[in-house]
Amino acid sequence: MYLFPRQLLIQHFWTAKQQIDFLDIYHALRKQSHPEILCYLEKVVPLISDAGLQWHMTELCAKMQHGTHPAVHDILALRECFANHPLGMDQLRALQMKALSRAMLLTPYLPSVLLRHRLKTHTTVIHQLDKALAKLGVGQLTAQEVKSACYLRGLNSTHIAEERCRTWLGEWLQISCSLKETELSLLLHNVVLLSINYVGSRR
Secondary structure, rough: OOOOOHHOOOHHHHHHHHHHHHHHHHHHHOOHHHHHHHHHHHHHHOOOOOOHHHHOOOOOOOOHOOOOOOOOHHHOHHHHHOOOOOOOOOOOHHHHHHHHHHHHHOOOOOOHHHHHHHHHHHHHHHHHHHHHHHOOOOHHHOHHHHHHHHHHHHOHHOOOHHHHHHHHHHHHHHHHHHOOHHHHHHHHHHHHHHHOOOOOOOO
């Protein structure tokens, strides 16, 4: 435990410095999947039947590639693509699910059926937590609770000021609470879309 605290000790027993160092390590691991996930989004553009949605997806991918943090309405404009073909939860391919699992800090080394089931379950739980959190209000959370909530949802909040974390969490909740159960694939991808270019998060 002394030699391998990250692997053998739960987070409660980490020192303050270990908290920062280890969370950075885990985020670096999940960040490796971000380019792959964005690449898949670019590849599905020709599969989108609606010309307007094709344009929105192309614009979003371009913004992501150029380091722009997307607005809430940019993401919600694409909700239809994530409800059915080509990006609905039941339409995701094995390699996409593996990349998304890594982005969620979940092991990708499972059969496709289990990967899909676990991603659905994990995203549904976060969606339910979001609804409860929205009712409570972000202002009721302590600084540490806000940072933990952001980290769970894909943002490396260890190096971002508390107020900026609260702003980001507010954007996440605005998106999450607008989604139906059938659109949760968008919430899953939001782990990357909303966090990758947020100010202070590109370490």
